[in-house]
Amino acid sequence: xxxxxxxxxxxxxxxxxxxxxxxxxxxxxxxxxxxxxxxxxxxxxxxxxxxxxxxxxxxxxxxxxxxxxxxxxxxxxxxxxxxxxxxxxxxxxxxxxxxxxxxxxxxxxxxxxxxxxxxxxxxxxxxxxxxxxxxxxxxxxxxxxxxxxxxxxxxxxxxx
Numbered sequence: 243x244x245x246x247x248x249x250x251x252x253x254x255x256x257x258x259x260x261x262x263x264x265x266x267x268x269x270x271x272x273x274x275x276x277x278x279x280x281x282x283x284x285x286x287x288x289x290x291x292x293x294x295x296x297x298x299x300x301x302x303x304x305x306x307x308x309x310x311x312x313x314x315x316x317x318x319x320x321x322x323x324x325x326x327x328x329x330x331x332x333x334x335x336x337x338x339x340x341x342x343x344x345x346x347x348x349x350x351x352x353x354x355x356x357x358x359x360x361x362x363x364x365x366x367x368x369x370x371x372x373x374x375x376x377x378x379x380x381x382x383x384x385x386x387x388x389x390x391x392x393x394x395x396x397x398x399x400x401x402x
Contacts, residue, residue: 256387265387269293286317291324291390293382296347298329298370299338304347311354322362324389327351328382332370344370363396364389 248271255262272282292314296303307327315322329347351368359366367385371378 252383254383254387256384256391258388258391263387263391265390267383267386282313283317286314287319289314289318289323290320291386291393292326293328293386294325295328295330295371296342297331298342298344298347299331299334301340301342304329304342304350307350322359324359324364324386324393325366326382326386326389327366327368328378329368329370330373332377333372333375362393363400364393 250269250271252267252269253264254267255264257263270285272285294307294310294314296307298304311325314325327347327350329342329344335341347370348368351366354366355364367389369378369382369385371382373379
């Protein structure tokens, strides 16, 4: 369990429109318990994108996604920003017959794109991940970078 917040840095290079782009992620792992709600809001300020993670083996965490996403968008100071939704613990799906179906999570991401983010020039992506095996961990960061650069490009075109 995260108490308050944990912090890490990750630097990588992604290919955007055929060109390499360096990007540095400041990663804040924020505590989800309600008692940390007032603390979380401070960490969102200035946020440019987010990996929003839920536990595939616990449907209640999937149900909490709407609140998490609204909280991020409400408190970052910029409004609707790029997100990538990650369903973690994909390595345990066979052990949990009542897990969140992957197509349900995918449809949620698609609906969020249609109703909230397409007008800002980006899609919400969904990936299944496993912190234990490393499944799609690098892809998660690459996807967020791609979505972020798509968002920036769209913003620049609108301001011209």
